[in-house]
Amino acid sequence: AQSVTQLDSQVPVFEEAPVELRCNYSSSVSVYLFWYVQYPNQGLQLLLKYLSGSTLVKGINGFEAEFNKSQTSFHLRKPSVHISDTAEYFCAVIINAGKSTFGDGTTLTVKP
């Protein structure tokens, strides 16, 4: 069975500081990995995805993530956050064409 663990439920950070949101997964087979962002009262929007190839993935809004197979991690990073990045972030894993499994989410709060 696959599972996703987001290690931090809440991450407060000051504006223009760097941030890392951590995600670990468990799977015995190859996976596809995703990060989504959810703003209040909205659906989820894809930030970036890893399907294959380069382990460093760049996404929208200046976010990037690195796939680490040996550590089964897919941490999300941004070198300098803005107030507008305040939202909930979800890590997700899919095996082939199977169902998606989402982490519990990390609430990122950017303070001025």
Add this chain to the structure above:
Amino acid sequence: KAGVTQTPRYLIKTRGQQVTLSCSPISGHRSVSWYQQTPGQGLQFLFEYFSETQRNKGNFPGRFSGRQFSNSRSEMNVSTLELGDSALYLCASKVSDNEQFFGPGTRLTVL
């Protein structure tokens, strides 16, 4: 290209009633998945439909059912509503490479 649309956006029902939610995927997308999102349980997968057939199913009771039409539009039905069914129900569609596009959700409140 229009995004995923869900109707209604908000819904209030009472215990014991049933409810039907609708999802129109992005044009050309044949896969539609449904999720339940609650503060306590997070984002839980309900089921996925592809070409009018249920392809994957989560661990929800039989009160939760769905279907997909030939135009890929999907409906989700919940019968005999319980207070714990209050949630944001999200629909997502995809065409390939597993990237899902989410709708804005339907917020269901059960009183």
